Each structure stands twice: as structure tokens, then as C-alpha cells.
Amino acid sequence: MKVFIDPPNSMILFDLVERLGHEPLSSMAVIQEKVDNIEVDMPPMNVTLDDVVKGLKYAGVEVPSGIRGRLSLWGPMIEAADAAVVINDAPFSFGCVGCDRSNEMTKYLIKRRGIPVLYVNYPSDAAGAKTMVGQIKDFLGGLKA
Amino acid sequence: MSTARETRLLMISPDSKVTPDQLVRNVHTMVTGLLVKETCYGCLVEGTPETVAALMKLVRERYRNEVFSKRRGYPQGDPRRCRAQHGTRPGFAQLEAEWAELPLIQGALDAFDRGENDYDRPAEKRPLPVSELKNICEAYR
Numbered sequence: 001m002k003v004f005i006d007p008p009n010s011m012i013l014f015d016l017v018e019r020l021g022h023e024p025l026s027s028m029a030v031i032q033e034k035v036d037n038i039e040v041d042m043p044p045m046n047v048t049l050d051d052v053v054k055g056l057k058y059a060g061v062e063v064p065s066g067i068r069g070r071l072s073l074w075g076p077m078i079e080a081a082d083a084a085v086v087i088n089d090a091p092f093s094f095g096c097v098g099c100d101r102s103n104e105m106t107k108y109l110i111k112r113r114g115i116p117v118l119y120v121n122y123p124s125d126a127a128g129a130k131t132m133v134g135q136i137k138d139f140l141g142g143l144k145a
Numbered sequence: 146m147s148t149a150r151e152t153r154l155l156m157i158s159p160d161s162k163v164t165p166d167q168l169v170r171n172v173h174t175m176v177t178g179l180l181v182k183e184t185c186y187g188c189l190v191e192g193t194p195e196t197v198a199a200l201m202k203l204v205r206e207r208y209r210n211e212v213f214s215k216r217r218g219y220p221q222g223d224p225r226r227c228r229a230q231h232g233t234r235p236g237f238a239q240l241e242a243e244w245a246e247l248p249l250i251q252g253a254l255d256a257f258d259r260g261e262n263d264y265d266r267p268a269e270k271r272p273l274p275v276s277e278l279k280n281i282c283e284a285y286r
Contacts, residue, residue, distance in 0.1 A: 009236055011156065011243045012250055014215040019205065031218030036149065042225050043218070045235070091242070118267070122246060127264070129249035130256055134264035137257065 001143050004081035006106055007090050008074055016133065017085065020140040025077040047072065059105060070102040071109075078109045083116045083143055085136060090122065116143065151197045152217040155187040155204065156240070160248040161211035168212065175203045182221050186244060187212065189221045210254040213247060 001022050005013035008027035017024040034043035047069045055068030058075040078084070086107060110117055118139040123129035155172070157163050169183045172190060176199050180191040190200060204212055219226045226232040 007239065009215075009239055011154070011213055011215040011240060012246060015213040016250075018201075018214075026216060028216040028218045032152075032216070035218050035220070035223075042233075123249045123253075126249060126252055129246075129253035130261075130264040133250060133253040133257065134262070135267055138266075 001082040002080055003140070003143075004077055004084040004110065006084065006086040006103070006110070008077070008106075010087065010090075013085055013087065013136075016136050017140065020137060022083075022140055022143065025081055027073060027077075030073045030077065058109060064101075066099055067102045067105060070099060071105060074102070074106050075109060078106070078113055081110075081113070081115055083118075083139075084110045085118045085120065085139065086110065088119050088121050149193075150191060150220065151194045152189060152191045152220055153197055153201070153214050154189055154217045154240075155212050155214045156244060156247070157187045157208075158211050158213065158247040158251045159244065160251055161208070163208060163211055168208075171207065172200065172204070175207075176200045180221060186240075189217065191221050210251045210258070213250075 002025050003017045003022045004025045005017060007013075008025075010026075014024045014026050014028075031043055034040060038048060040046040040048060051072040052065060052068055055065075055070075055072035055075070058071040059068050090103075116139070118135060120132045120135055121128065123132050155168065157165065157168060165183050165185065165187055169181055169188045172179070172181050172188060176192070176196055178192055178196050179200060182189040190197060192200070201214060204214070224230045224232060226234060228234070
């Protein structure tokens with residue numbers, strides 16, 4: 001099954017989802033699409049007009065273009081997803097996922113889709129790590145049924 | 146979706162005794178038709194999606210919980226990302242922060258492999274009964 005991960009460039013989530021036999025939907029794949037096929041200078045920093053128009057499907061015209069640009073990438077992935085794994089309060093949400101409003105909108109879109117979602121936290125100790133990995137394992141194992 | 150190539154990033158957990166050099170040498174012997182580049186955290190591999198999938202299967206067999214991976218959008222040595230040509234690395238902060246967490250994840254995966262199964266299950270969400278709501282209201286009156 002296709003599982004959307006949030007933060008969309010998280011290595012831990014990508015690895016765990018793939019390790020447990022599902023297809024992770026991550027930002028890297030959609031960025032590769034732009035790197036390989038579209039003549040823009042530096043995706044995802046530069047977007048095309050089509051991307052901004054695509055973003056209008058997920059956020060209003062009054063929303064800053066950065067949010068719309070991000071949602072034009074994450075939005076189609078959320079639509080294609082069968083489930084999602086979300087990390088709460090990811091503390092280093094900067095770089096290409098560094099917009100809190102986009103992250104809020106992403107969570108809202110996931111909720112609106114109505115797909116099964118698991119919310120986990122980044123671990124700070126061994127027990128936390130077991131909780132995170134165990135919950136993801138249970139959640140993804142249950143998707144097969 | 147673009148399928149001509151797949152670039153992967155293999156990252157060694159800080160708790161592992163495997164070095165990037167050892168990883169690269171072993172990756173080279175596992176599958177043919179791959180482009181491999183050694184990095185400070187592990188290596189980058191590039192090939193067709195089938196080749197990379199075959200490699201990942203072998204890597205996970207050999208370094209079960211020690212090596213983690215994710216896809217990478219840009220090809221290896223792309224001047225827009227390559228440090229040697231002063232490329233920017235906007236995803237590096239995320240990578241660096243998650244690298245620090247890998248020993249915990251590795252330990253958890255090892256524990257599950259050993260058969261340990263004690264962890265906090267997610268709390269079951271249920272509607273609040275009226276009687277409980279009444280008690281809460283009474284407590285804060």
C-alpha cells in the first residue's frame with residue numbers, strides 16, 4: 001500500500017515504511033520528477049506556473065505562494081496515499097519542509113482524506129524509540145489485513 | 146513518475162562498526178550496474194529501480210538494522226547539490242538530525258528482532274461519557 005510520510009523527507013519513516021513492506025510516498029520522488037523532466041533551475045526551490053496553479057487546489061489564492069508551492073508537491077501524494085504516518089512536532093522543520101503553515105495544511109489534508117493515520121513522536125530515549133517503531137509496525141501490519 | 150533512474154542514500158547508524166569504506170566495497174560486490182559514491186555518512190548508489198531494489202534486499206540482509214536508506218531526488222554529483230562545486234544542501238539539516246536518532250531506532254529494531262514486545266500502545270480514542278464530563282465540570286466549578 002502507498003503510505004504518505006510526514007515530514008515528507010524523513011529518512012527514518014521512509015526506511016521503516018519500506019522495511020515493513022509498503023511503498024513510502026516521499027518528497028524525494030516528486031522532486032526527482034522535476035529534476036529529470038522539467039527545465040527549472042533548482043527544484044523544489046523553483047517552481048513552474050503550473051505548480052502554483054496546482055497548489056490552488058489545496059490552498060486559497062490569499063495563501064502565501066510558498067505554501068501553495070509546497071502543497072502542489074505534497075497534495076497529489078496525499079491524494080494517492082492509502083495511509084499516512086505523521087511525526088508530531090518534528091523539531092527540525094526547516095529546509096524544504098520548514099514551513100509550519102504548510103505542515104498544518106498537510107495534516108489537515110490528511111485528515112480530510114479520511115485515510116488511516118498514525119501519529120508518532122520522535123524518540124528521545126530507548127523506550128520512546130521502541131514505542132515509535134512498535135506503533136509503526138502494528139499500524140503498517142494492520143494495513144495488510 | 147520518473148523511472149529511468151533511482152538514486153539512494155545509504156546511511157550507517159552511528160552505533161554500527163561498519164565504515165563507509167567497508168559499505169562501499171560490499172555494495173560494489175552485491176549487484177552489478179550500479180554507480181556508487183562514498184560519503185562521510187555511508188554512500189550514494191544510483192541505478193535502475195530494479196537494480197536498486199535488488200541491492201536494498203541484500204543490504205538489509207547483510208546490515209539488518211545498521212544501514213538505513215532513503216531516495217534522493219537529485220542524481221549523484223549534480224552541480225546544484227554537490228559540495229565540491231558549492232552546491233546547497235537544503236535537506237541536510239533533516240538528515241543530520243535524523244542521523245543522531247538512528248542508534249535509538251537501531252536499538253528498537255534489534256529489540257523487536259529479539260522478540261521483545263513491550264511498548265506503549267496508542268491510547269484508544271473514545272467519546273467522553275456524559276457522566277465523566279459532568280464529573281470534570283463539577284471538579285472545576
